[in-house]
Amino acid sequence: MENLSDHAAAKLSDHELFLALKAENDDAWHYIFHAVVEKELSSLRSGEMARRFGVDEGDVMGELYREMIAEGKIALYRDEGGSIVGWLRKYVHGYITRANPANREQLLTPKVDDEGNEQEFELPADDKDILRREAWIMTMRCFKDLWNDDPRKAYVLHLKTRMHLSSEEIALMLGISNAAAVDQIFSRAVKDMRGNWVKHEPGDAQQ
């Protein structure tokens, strides 16, 4: 495992990669930098947050390596065939979420109960505004794909879900034969939107 190249690391099984990472193999960790850190920071769910909170790949890689190797958390990976890349990406996403200055303050301020006793720290939930914005950007992206596939699907989806028109009204408005045909187009549009969503979230699709 000593002369493991980055390319070869990509071909390892999850079990082999786990062992290489645990053994602090440089090439395996180099591969993780590309497959986990860079990929997560360029994803829609984390990229926007990372930019806003001033977190770069170096920060995240350092934190991941410190936690996994120095603190030995790599041992927590259940080596039962699950994706180690996916497992590490969850950690990376967590670092970025916790880099939110608002959450940092929350972390530094212990909760106090009614009697003034300090309670255990709690990990903050994801920043809901950011998640909402990301979801909206994603929706627009998927909608653009739907348009590029067939604008009529996009019109039907829009008229049904945003303008709240009935299938009969849409059929009459767009010259579609009948309401059942509108329902069929709508159902395909929804299916395509789901497919586009998966396509734009490669990380989650792989996990």
Next chain:
Amino acid sequence: MKSPDREITLTFFSVPTQQDAEAWRVRLTFPPCATDTTLLSLEVLNGDGSMVTKGVFELAGQQLQVKDGEASICYADFVAGIHEKGVWLLRPGHAPLPGGLTFT
């Protein structure tokens, strides 16, 4: 063909650009109970909200002349070109910029 008994508006936006000044927005309005021969009106605006004084808006395979922020398309022509993907605004002094229906 007939539109519903209430006004329906569809909004088209330009694709995102690095310069806001290049952006455009077009609102296509179906009046209540429009029929095949009804002319649908379009409001054509620049990204800053000012009207596009002169240009051509391409929608549903039709090249629509824009004058003082307004254009129009025959309802039947819009429906006939419903599968056309190209949506473009051509303005003097600006590079042609594509766009599409927005989910808003």
